[in-house]
Amino acid sequence: MKVLIPFYSMYGHIYRMAEAVAEGVREVSGAEAVLRRVPETLPTDVLQKMGAVEPQKAFAHIPVCTVDELAAADAIIFGTPTRFGNMCGQMRQFLDATGGLWVKGGLVGKAGGVFTSSATQHGGQESTILTFHTFLLHQGMVLVGLPYAFAGQMRIDEITGGSPYGASTIAGGQGERLPSENELAGARYQGKYIAEIAAKLKG
Numbered sequence: 359m360k361v362l363i364p365f366y367s368m369y370g371h372i373y374r375m376a377e378a379v380a381e382g383v384r385e386v387s388g389a390e391a392v393l394r395r396v397p398e399t400l401p402t403d404v405l406q407k408m409g410a411v412e413p414q415k416a417f418a419h420i421p422v423c424t425v426d427e428l429a430a431a432d433a434i435i436f437g438t439p440t441r442f443g444n445m446c447g448q449m450r451q452f453l454d455a456t457g458g459l460w461v462k463g464g465l466v467g468k469a470g471g472v473f474t475s476s477a478t479q480h481g482g483q484e485s486t487i488l489t490f491h492t493f494l495l496h497q498g499m500v501l502v503g504l505p506y507a508f509a510g511q512m513r514i515d516e517i518t519g520g521s522p523y524g525a526s527t528i529a530g531g532q533g534e535r536l537p538s539e540n541e542l543a544g545a546r547y548q549g550k551y552i553a554e555i556a557a558k559l560k561g
């Protein structure tokens with residue numbers, strides 16, 4: 359059983375979360391986690407100005423995702439940074455290439471989920487995940503979030519990401535904060551949970 363993890367990351371936070379999601383997937387017997395980058399759409403000079411060229415080298419070895427890989431997966435969990443309270447344009451562009459899959463119902467019945475990252479605590483993590491969910495629903499996917507059974511999202515003794523909609527991390531205004539242990543645990547939980555749901559859907 360294959361759980362695909364297509365992600366976009368500019369400074370590495372979503373990549374780190376994607377690795378944790380993959381760790382959770384692998385906890386389920388027979389589940390394979392497949393990490394994939396969605397294609398970059400910004401020109402190199404713009405990426406340079408944004409300080410993204412060096413950080414992106416850390417995950418340049420991850421293969422770029424193809425639309426066919428979505429169809430071949432049993433479950434898909436997407437990772438995107440928040441951009442103005444929404445998914446990033448790179449992810450949107452990739453999703454806009456899936457019209458052919460929609461026509462064929464290629465993703466109908468597959469488990470699908472989303473995780474995210476934002477600079478600030480209230481900078482739109484929930485709106486990013488919830489607005490991403492419309493794509494999953496249009497494609498006929500079965501929504502999988504982060505249940506409160508992951509008790510780490512109840513914590514108020516430290517600042518933390520994570521909501522019933524999905525795992526998340528708070529990167530800080532300059533990207534200076536790395537995903538915390540609690541946020542990584544949320545990502546692992548969601549990865550394991552989506553693999554378990556996918557196994558049940560497969561029957």
Ligand SMILES: Cc1cc2nc3c(=O)[nH]c(=O)nc-3n(C[C@H](O)[C@H](O)[C@H](O)COP(=O)(O)O)c2cc1C
Pocket residue numbers: 366367368369370371372373439440441442443444474475476477478479480481482529533
């Ligand atoms: C164009 C742009 C828009 C952004 N919009 C938001 C936003 O609405 N809220 C927020 O908290 N952070 C915002 N950020 C910060 C990103 O969410 C942050 O850099 C990202 O989560 C870090 O993840 P990454 O290291 O995987 O790229 C924005 C960043 C950029 C470049």
